[in-house]
Structure formats: C-alpha cells, structure tokens
Amino acid sequence: MTKQTKKRLPSLPSLLDRKIYKTGQTRGADDDEIFQNRVSRNGTVLIPYSVVKQVFASLPKGESFEKGYIVLISPKQYFENKNIAIELKQLDLSLGVNLLIFYEVREDWNLYSPDTKGLSPATSRTQPLGGEFVARIPATTSTGNGQKISLGFHTTKPKGAGIRFYEYATEKMTTDCRIQLETLFWLCYDSKNVSLANGMTEENSNLRRESILGIATANGLLDYKKLISSRIIDREHKTICPLCLEKLSSTGFFNKMEQAEGREVSDLTITQLNLFHINELRLGELNHTTYNLGWGHHHCNVVVKDAGIIPTLEWMDKVVRKNKESGYL
Numbered sequence: 001m002t003k004q005t006k007k008r009l010p011s012l013p014s015l016l017d018r019k020i021y022k023t024g025q026t027r028g029a030d031d032d033e034i035f036q037n038r039v040s041r042n043g044t045v046l047i048p049y050s051v052v053k054q055v056f057a058s059l060p061k062g063e064s065f066e067k068g069y070i071v072l073i074s075p076k077q078y079f080e081n082k083n084i085a086i087e088l089k090q091l092d093l094s095l096g097v098n099l100l101i102f103y104e105v106r107e108d109w110n111l112y113s114p115d116t117k118g119l120s121p122a123t124s125r126t127q128p129l130g131g132e133f134v135a136r137i138p139a140t141t142s143t144g145n146g147q148k149i150s151l152g153f154h155t156t157k158p159k160g161a162g163i164r165f166y167e168y169a170t171e172k173m174t175t176d177c178r179i180q181l182e183t184l185f186w187l188c189y190d191s192k193n194v195s196l197a198n199g200m201t202e203e204n205s206n207l208r209r210e211s212i213l214g215i216a217t218a219n220g221l222l223d224y225k226k227l228i229s230s231r232i233i234d235r236e237h238k239t240i241c242p243l244c245l246e247k248l249s250s251t252g253f254f255n256k257m258e259q260a261e262g263r264e265v266s267d268l269t270i271t272q273l274n275l276f277h278i279n280e281l282r283l284g285e286l287n288h289t290t291y292n293l294g295w296g297h298h299h300c301n302v303v304v305k306d307a308g309i310i311p312t313l314e315w316m317d318k319v320v321r322k323n324k325e326s327g328y329l
C-alpha cells in the first residue's frame with residue numbers, strides 16, 4: 001500500500017487499527033529473554049546453530065534477512081567440537097560478526113567462563129556485534145553463587161538480541177499480512193454494524209471496506225478458494241474461527257481485555273479474537289505468511305497452541321469418543 005493510498009483511506013477505529021498493526025510485531029518474549037518483544041518482524045533474526053542449515057534453506061532463493069541475523073552457538077558446541085573452524089567457515093560464520101556464544105546454563109558459564117576465554121559481551125545487533133557472547137542465565141537457589149546472569153545487548157528495553165527466526169517476515173510480507181487480516185475483519189458477517197458502533201460513519205465504513213478489498217484483490221490476497229481451504233473463511237465468504245469453524249463476530253476485535261503475555265487465562269466466556277496460525281510451526285519454516293494467518297477465538301487458540309489444528313482435532317475426537325464409550329457423555 002502506498003502512503004498516498006493510505007492517506008486517502010478513512011481510518012479504522014483505533015482499537016481495531018492497533019490490533020491489526022500489532023500483528024506485524026513479535027510477541028510473547030519475557031523481559032529477561034534473549035528475544036525482543038514487540039519489535040518489527042523484519043528485525044535481526046536469531047538462529048540456533050543446530051538449525052542454521054535448515055533456516056538458510058527456508059529463505060526464498062537469493063533472499064537474505066532484511067536486517068541481518070545472528071547465529072547462537074552453545075559454549076559446548078564451540079569449544080568442544082574439533083571441526084568447528086571448518087564448519088563455521090563452510091557456513092560463512094565468524095565469532096563477533098554473525099556468530100555469538102550463548103550462555104544459558106550455569107554449568108557452561110562455570111566451565112567455559114568468558115573471562116578465561118577472553119570474550120566480551122556483545123552490544124550491537126548489526127555487524128560488528130561489539131563482543132563475542134551473550135548470557136541469559138536464570139537465578140537459582142540451589143547453589144551458593146546463583147544470581148541471575150544477563151550480559152550482552154542493552155540493559156534497558158528492548159533487552160533482547162533479536163527475534164525468533166520463525167517470527168521473521170519481510171516488510172512487504174508484514175504489510176501484505178496486515179491487508180489480508182483487515183480484509184478478514186471486513187468479511188465478518190457483522191463488520192459493517194460493528195464499525196458503525198465503533199465510530200465510523202456509514203460512508204467511511206463502505207469506502208474503507210471497498211478500498212481494502214480492492215487492494216487485497218489487486219495484490220493476490222483475496223483468493224477465496226485459498227482462504228476457504230485454509231479454513232479462514234467459509235463457503236459464504238464469511239470469516240470463521242479456524243478451529244471450531246463458527247462465523248466470527250467482529251465485536252471480538254473491540255474487546256479491550258489486555259493480559260500479560262504468556263499469562264492468558266482460558267475462560268470460555270472470553271470472546272476476544274486472536275491471531276491464528278493455520279499450519280503449525282515446522283523446523284526452519286517461516287510462520288508469518290499470507291494465507292497462513294486468520295482470526296480465531298481466544299479459547300480455540302489456547303486449545304490449539306503449538307500443536308496444530310489437525311492434531312488438536314484428532315485429539316478432541318479421541319477424547320469425545322472415549323467419553324461416549326465410557327458413558328460419561
């Protein structure tokens with residue numbers, strides 16, 4: 001979407017606008033973690049050394065991460081592997097440039113102390129990284145010297161070194177996803193009334209809907225067949241929850257309930273809608289892509305979690321059958 005088009009469009013109600021905007025940011029990382037929370041999805045990508053080949057292979061040919069990447073290697077992998085120099089060379093990795101030693105367990109910290117190895121903590125997310133290691137070791141009470149160790153990158157927000165590689169999306173993909181996700185709001189059966197109830201005029205509501213659907217069509221983001229087969233909309237072209245397949249009421253976009261990340265309660269009465277990933281995550285695959293994102297009930301999303309929709313349905317089927325067989329249902 002060009003800036004000019006955007007300017008001419010009437011704005012969305014702010015809660016909805018915010019909800020769609022936030023889909024372009026990373027989520028769910030705690031303050032102490034190595035990952036950055038609520039930053040743009042095209043940020044520096046952190047890749048565990050063990051999956052670096054798969055991750056590189058998952059990138060479209062000729063593409064690289066827009067803001068670079070940092071590979072994280074454990075002290076053990078780095079100091080105990082006799083072939084490490086050759087391996088790193090083959091992967092074009094070098095310490096302090098695009099590779100960091102990542103201390104996350106106390107045992108490693110004691111065994112391969114950065115002091116004795118002459119390593120300093122990294123400070124930059126772009127090359128050169130300003131150091132060779134990063135440490136995030138939780139506090140423990142079981143040993144005498146068990147305080148938290150957090151070294152490398154900023155001590156103030158955002159503290160992390162980068163984002164999870166599967167959260168990564170190019171700037172264009174992020175924009176395309178936002179357009180598709182707004183389209184899905186407009187495809188909710190009650191979106192018109194709900195937009196009016198949340199402050200849009202009828203004229204603005206119609207104009208915004210038509211424009212967004214037009215932009216989506218022009219950019220290949222409104223392939224109804226594909227949306228239906230991805231269980232994002234139903235045959236009447238109405239937005240549905242990918243798990244329970246119920247038509248979604250767009251009032252769920254305006255629920256103000258905000259809870260701490262990762263501490264959501266599972267309450268059946270909560271109708272809030274969440275961003276829903278259609279295909280579960282696979283190693284070395286990017287997750288934030290068009291036709292892989294829908295909106296769904298908060299509760300349904302919690303049930304599916306990382307398991308994926310089909311494995312969840314199979315499990316539910318087993319549970320229901322067993323309960324019927326045993327006479328409980």
Ligand SMILES: [Zn+2]
Pocket residue numbers: 241242243244245246296297300
């Ligand atoms: Zn549902």
